Amino acid sequence: MNALEISDVWKYYGDFPALREVALNIEPGSTMALLGRNGAGKTTLLRIIAGLSRPSRGSIKIQGADAREQSTRQRIGVLGHGIALYDELSAIENLTLFGRLYGLPDPRKRADEMLERVGLSRVRDGLAREFSRGMRQRLAVGRAFLHDPEVLLLDEPFTALDDRAIAVLQSMIQSMRDRGRTIIMSTHQLREALELASHVALLQRGQIVHTGERTQQMLDDTGWLYRTYGDN
């Protein structure tokens, strides 16, 4: 069973198709880099996979089940543009909250472990609003990975991260890959994405124009894909 099966997905804004006939199969354990220019539809597609939006046509199946089902959302982790944390709560309170929302058996313990993992144990009782930007980002990464998701969705994950946060994120992504989890990453930062990716999909004006394994050629010449598909 594929980790992700996207079949014939269309998304309309009014009568304008932002996504057209999108079909994608992602095998378990792969890391998919979703590439495309601004406005190509990457965020729209990711939001549909994350269950934040419904497709106008077609279906998204995650491990065989519909994206909006509760059991499915249990297994998905999302790291988007916003850090999705409550400024007025402390680091430990934030993570414990999300632990409870995800139905973890011992949320507090898991939260403590995660704070250790992202290097924020020292400030566990500090309010999120007092944190520096990098600390907030690390806490956000902790939140996304807290429930040990089987499928991880990352929207522009490396944008505006400081070095320490990038290091934490890369190490967590690596540990997920080692455990055979599936990752879908939408990004502009071609280099980081292509290094981590096993597969690549290129979205252009709402359509998938290329999908396949990440090749050495793509790594050596990062602009190749865009040039080949005439998307300058």
Added chain:
Amino acid sequence: MREKIIIGLAAFAGALLAWNMNTIFTQLPDELNQGAIYRIIYFHVPANILGMSGFGLGMLFSIGYLVTKDLRYDALAASVTEVSLVFASIGLATGSIWARIIWGVWWAWDYRLTSWLVCWLIFGGYLMLRRAVDEPNQRARFAAVVSILGSVNAYISYKSIEWWTTQHPQPVLSIRNGGGMAEGMEAPIWWNLLALACFSTILVMVRMRQESFAREIDTLRRMAHAQ
């Protein structure tokens, strides 16, 4: 074809209205207690019937959109609701004029009037909401929810004269088992209703055409921006 229908309906409705006005002003006697002003009933009641049933119809079309996700249902809901709001305004205005003459006040806070004003405010809010949302599908979803909730209030208004003692008169139309009107006085209400219903159909058709153009322009704009 469309234009022919519109002109045909307009001609029919215009003729019917003219004939009816003739009946009302030349052939019917004045009412016993109210005198000449009672004739306002021939606009007040049809306008309110159209308004209230229009809000209900809008609710049905809204449900249609939610089920099918077809934007044409949303266009229908919006058009019908907007036209109904116009007729509700006419109903409120004619009622107010009538009240001034008969009761001596422009307005009374009884349950029928208040609940109908509330409906007017809710569906006015419906139209404002539509203008506040850019994306057509989101607009349709939100408008549908407001329409459905608002229709509960329309139902409350309809039943208000049954549930509470109101200053507003009890039903007099024969279909509502009311006190009944004198010989020949009730029929013109129905004829006027038919005429106004034709006019409202025309307005809805015009509005639907506008909605269809608006959708097309929106799509073209998005396509242009996507380049």
Added chain:
Amino acid sequence: MFLRQVWTIAAKDLHSELRTKEAWNASIAFSVVILLLFAFAFDPSSDQIREFGSGLLWMTYAFAGALVLNRSFARELQNDCLDALIASPVSSAALFVGKGMANFAMLFAVELFSLPVFGLFYNTWPPHFAPLFLVMVLGTWALTIIGTLFSALTVNLRLRELMLPTLVYPMMIPVLIAAMTITTNVLAGNPMGFGVRFLVAFDIIFTVLAVVFVDTVLVG
């Protein structure tokens, strides 16, 4: 599972509100100010108060409550928390009911606080408290349901500050009228009347409609 999620969401909202007290302070201050200003404006005798006291009380509740209800979903906008909640296994219904319960608790607390202030300024006291609490519970629940649902609906609109009151207040009018009528009876020591059945029916119908439609409103 559903109840646990509802509880977690409600606890989170209350916890956050206790930390910042933004809506609470504004709400309490507002209610005191309205009650004070009305006393100056009308200088009522005790007979007059029996007539319009309930109206004043519920108007205070409605406007002070709006300050709380406005924040309900708006507080999730910061840092994109709303997306994280919708993407989580929490159903839209649980999210809505959880927030509704937190809002109800906050509104009811503001109302309880306002009551003695009202009693103090206007020298009026209901002969029995139980009926008053009943109408407060029924009326406040209706206000909460309407306010929370429309908070969810308007949360992503750019004209949220304008659209929320425009949509919410007309919907609240039937509830407020019923609540005011019952409260007038209660303050005078009379039986409560038909309004109670109306409020109960309104509460049930709108709660059901809101829970049914909240997912449509939150997920695009």
